[in-house]
Each structure stands twice: as C-alpha cells, then as structure tokens.
Amino acid sequence: MVSTIPSLPTDNLYKFCAVAGGVAIIVSGLVLFQAWRDIIRQQQSMKSLAAEKSEQEFTLKLADMVSKPWWQPEGGDTPEAAAAKAELQEQARRIKPAVEEARKKLASDEERLDLAKYDFGIVGLAVGVVGILGFVLASYGFYNWRKLQLKQDQLLEFELQERRARARSP
Numbered sequence: 001m002v003s004t005i006p007s008l009p010t011d012n013l014y015k016f017c018a019v020a021g022g023v024a025i026i027v028s029g030l031v032l033f034q035a036w037r038d039i040i041r042q043q044q045s046m047k048s049l050a051a052e053k054s055e056q057e058f059t060l061k062l063a064d065m066v067s068k069p070w071w072q073p074e075g076g077d078t079p080e081a082a083a084a085k086a087e088l089q090e091q092a093r094r095i096k097p098a099v100e101e102a103r104k105k106l107a108s109d110e111e112r113l114d115l116a117k118y119d120f121g122i123v124g125l126a127v128g129v130v131g132i133l134g135f136v137l138a139s140y141g142f143y144n145w146r147k148l149q150l151k152q153d154q155l156l157e158f159e160l161q162e163r164r165a166r167a168r169s170p
Contacts, residue, residue, distance in 0.1 A: 014148065018141025024134025028127040035123045039116055046109045053102040060095050062088070 012145075012148075014141045014144035016141070017137045018145050021134045021136070021138025021141055024130055025138060028131040028134060032124060032127045035120050035127075039113075039120050042109070042113050042116055046106065046113060049102065049106055049109060053099065053106055056095055056099045056102060060092050060099055
C-alpha cells in the first residue's frame with residue numbers, strides 16, 4: 001500500500017530544525033492573530049455597551065430636565081403636560097438603576113480590557129521570542145539543508161557514476 005502523505009524529512013538535524021522553525025513561525029503568527037482578534041472583540045463589545053449607556057443617560061437627563069420647575073411655562077401645567085411630566089419622571093426612575101448597572105458593567109469591562117491588553121503584551125513578547133527562535137532554527141536548517149544536501153547529492157552521484165563505470169568495465 002502506497003502512502004499519499006509524504007513523511008517529514010527528519011533524518012538529519014538540520015532538516016528537523018528547518019521544519020520545526022517553520023512550524024514555530026506559523027504557530028506564533030496564529031497565536032498573535034488570535035490574541036489580537038480577542039482584544040478587538042472586547043473593544044467592540046465595550047463600544048456598543050458605552051453607546052447603550054449613553055442613550056440611557058440621555059433619556060434620564062431629558063426626564064430630569066423636564067421635571068425641573070424652571071422648564072415649566074408660566075401659568076402652570078396643563079393636564080396633558082402634567083401627565084407627560086409624570087410619565088417621564090417614572091421612566092427616569094425605572095431607567096436609573098439600569099444606568100447605574102450599565103456604568104458598573106462598563107467599568108468592569110474596561111478593567112478586563114486593560115488586563116487583556118496587558119496579557120496581549122505578554123503574549124506578544126512570548127510570540128516574538130518564539131518567532132525569532134523559529135526564524136533562527138529555520139534559517140539554520142534550510143541553509144544547511146541546501147548546503148549539505150547538495151554535497152550529499154553530488155557524492156551520491158559520483159558514487160553512482162563509479163559503480164556504473166565498474167559495472168561496464170570487465
């Protein structure tokens with residue numbers, strides 16, 4: 001049975017270094033991309049939460065502003081204006097705890113984002129070290145693979161020519 005998957009060239013140390021270095025470079029790039037993508041997701045989540053909180057605060061401020069006496073026109077409230085004012089005040093009372101909860105969640109998310117950015121710096125440093133190590137390994141491996149493999153191929157070619165010459169001459 002013939003295998004369709006080629007075996008890894010790990011018969012020599014330099015070949016192993018070349019393959020391992022290439023894998024280290026690829027893996028470090030993927031890890032860095034994943035960490036960066038997680039940071040972006042958290043920032044987008046915080047932005048949407050901040051926009052929602054801002055909208056709630058605007059509604060709360062509007063309801064608070066309408067309920068102030070200086071906002072009311074001279075001559076008192078009409079029944080419709082009094083009902084609208086009471087409705088806005090009730091809405092403000094309902095929204096106020098949600099706004100406070102959103103502020104707390106936003107502060108918590110900001111702390112998590114700061115921690116994630118710190119972790120990203122550490123991951124970036126580790127990935128950089130692994131990437132440099134992978135580059136050095138791959139450079140060493142591929143350089144020697146090319147250099148030594150050519151010499152080995154030439155030696156095998158000379159040996160084959162000698163055997164052919166010996167086989168032809170009686």
